[in-house]
Amino acid sequence: MSELASLSLERYRSIAVAVVSGEIDLSNADELRNRIARWVINDDVALILDFTDISYTDSAGINLLFDLSARLREHGQGLCVILPADSQPRRTFAIVGVEERVPIFETAADAEAWAGGATTSRPPREGDVAREG
Amino acid sequence: MQSTSPQIADPAEQLRRLLRVADVALAHLSPEDLLDELLIRVREILDADTAAVLLLNKQTGELVATAAKGLEEEVEQGVRIPLGKGFAGRVAAERKPVVIGRVDHRNVLNPILREKGVSSLIGVPLLVRGEVLGVLHVGTLAPRTFTDADAELLQLVAERVALGLHVRLYEQERRMTETLQRTFLPESLPEVPGLRLTAKYLPATDPGIGGDWYDVFVLPSGAVALAMGDVSGHGLRAAALMGRIRNALRACALEVENPSEAVDRLDRLMELLDVTDIVTLLFGIVDTELSEFRFVSAGHVPPLLIKPDGQSSFADDDWGNPPLGIGHLHPFRENIVPLEAGTSLLLYTDGLVERRDESLSEGLERLRGVSAPMRLSPNPAEAIESAIRSLLDGREPADDIALLLVDLEAESTGIDLRIAADPAALVTVRRAFRRWLSDLGVPRRVSDDVITAVGEASANAVEHAYGPMGGWLHVLASCEVDTIQVTVCDGGRWRRRQSGRGRGSTLMRSVMDSVEIETSDAGTTVTMQRRLPGR
Secondary structure: OOOOEEEEEEEEOOEEEEEEEEEEOOOOHHHHHHHHHHHOOOOOOEEEEEEEEEEEEOHHHHHHHHHHHHHHHHOOOEEEEEOOOOOHHHHHHHHOOHHHOOOEEOOHHHHHHHHHHOOOOOOOHHHHHHHHO | OOEEOOOOOOHHHHHHHHHHHHOHHHHHOOHHHHHHHHHHHHHHHOOOOEEEEEEEEOOOOEEEEEEEEOOHHHHHOOOEEEOOOHHHHHHHHHOOOEEEOOOOOOOOOOHHHHHHOOOEEEEEEEEEOOEEEEEEEEEEOOOEEOOHHHHHHHHHHHHHHHHHHHHHHHHHHHHHHHHHHHHHOOOOOOOOOOEEEEEEEEOOOOOOOOOEEEEEEEOOOOOEEEEEEEEOOOHHHHHHHHHHHHHHHHHHHHHOOOHHHHHHHHHHHOOOOOOOOOEEEEEEEEEOOOOEEEEEEEOOOOOEEEOOOOOEEEOOOOOOOOOEOOOOOOOOOOEEEEOOOOOEEEEEOHHHOOOOOOOHHHHHHHHHHHOHHHOOOOOHHHHHHHHHHHHHOOOOOOOOEEEEEEEEOOOOOOEEEEEEOOOOHHHHHHHHHHHHHHHHOOOHHHHHHHHHHHHHHHHHHHHHHOOOOOOEEEEEEEEEOOEEEEEEEEOOOOOOOOOHHHHHHHHHHHHOOEEEEEEEOOEEEEEEEEEOOOO
């Protein structure tokens, strides 16, 4: 009743999962991004953002996504999003071409299959540690 | 040798003495100066050496030296005399003048009176409405016999002093009460699109400030929380308790998912808050988007719904939860009441419906009977007062009365929203549009597009128009035949610092049929249109 968006953080094997529900706008995007970014550890091969229950996002949500994507790419970690086909966030993401940078799946199974596959393309871990400095 | 009062037999002199203490010029003095001036005059007219006022501290039962002439040490040393003990204590206990012709150690407790060498004393109680506020006494160094006329005169002065002190104490309590009232009643009610909120608080005439309180606040989700509570008991202690409960409830409401959890938490906190009084509470959330009122009643009188067809009914409470803080087996359970457009919701305390000579259900029935004119009244404050008048029917309110009237707009014909340009304003704008577009019957897909565009235009104003001091945001929308017209204005200039701003404009242009952005020194205005399908 109180929060604009709620966040639950999970981890399956080496895949970090952030389930966000509610609405994302300027008032909560930074906090959400920081909490999600802190959840991802070096051993994770990928992060799945489960936006299935997001009913609204503005461009602050797109900034959140691109920001996380850039950070993870530096560490050779993957990022994908789960979003149903017919939703305000999906159409908003489509307008600015989110899908060209971040894969979007409609089901958790598809997202997990993609994220599991990201393991094979993952660069050596030593590099990650060095970069974290 | 023993003297008697000067010129006691002369009636003209007696009158002159009376006029000295009844002097109208004294009325302009502050209570402190009045006390000083009266002590100077009383010492003069009674030809005495000392004059002092001791006030009763009700908590400790002691008389405390407060003002003195010729005995200033008494005040400086903060002399305290227990009630009933010593000279002053005896005056206060007996509530009548006491005269001591020759002071000895047995009947005077105050060491200063003894050290000063005071020989004779006369003391009178300071009385207001039969209640002892303190003692006034005068003394002479030379032995002297105080007469009845002296006692009468001193009693007259005492009345004047008591009245002045009473005014001062009353003034202090009133100021303290007002300060406390600000801690348990909101200073202003929030502006919520689609809702009109009106509150009324009427303290009971006799016991003074009572135990009723209410609160209204907007949750981060944009829904509105309403609270109406009643603490048994009156006075400053009850007021302070209400302040604590109000703050605790706000904190609980922010951390949980629904009203019943918030009330459960508050209930568990009651022990920490040191609450032993009976506290009833009605706490609920009005969600205009879901068109519902979710509430929990902890032993409180039921909320009244006044429907657009003029029918009023009390919201069903299926649970009968007990008041707070008494311990109970089950968690508090909540009710959900649908709210159609044009409905009004009335929250109140039992002072509104309870009369000593009838049952609660009769009182509720009378409230239902007078409720219809309050709904969407052009002057809600006057409508509430009129309803209270007819319920009181000429009686003075025996208990506090608090009312909170929530009018849901009949139908939104458009949007005209002026709010602070703050990130938290964005959800308020979206909610207003969702409700309006839903009333218009606009398909979900189109509604999403319009809200996306309005959201971006508003976010630009919030993020880029103003410096750290912030500013305002004005959002207007209407539907002309088959076109939705939206205008978003601010009073600043968009700074082109952040890359995200271009993305916002791209989004607006993609989902609307036309977008114009005009920037001038006075601010930025975004005008957008979207045609409705099949109209």
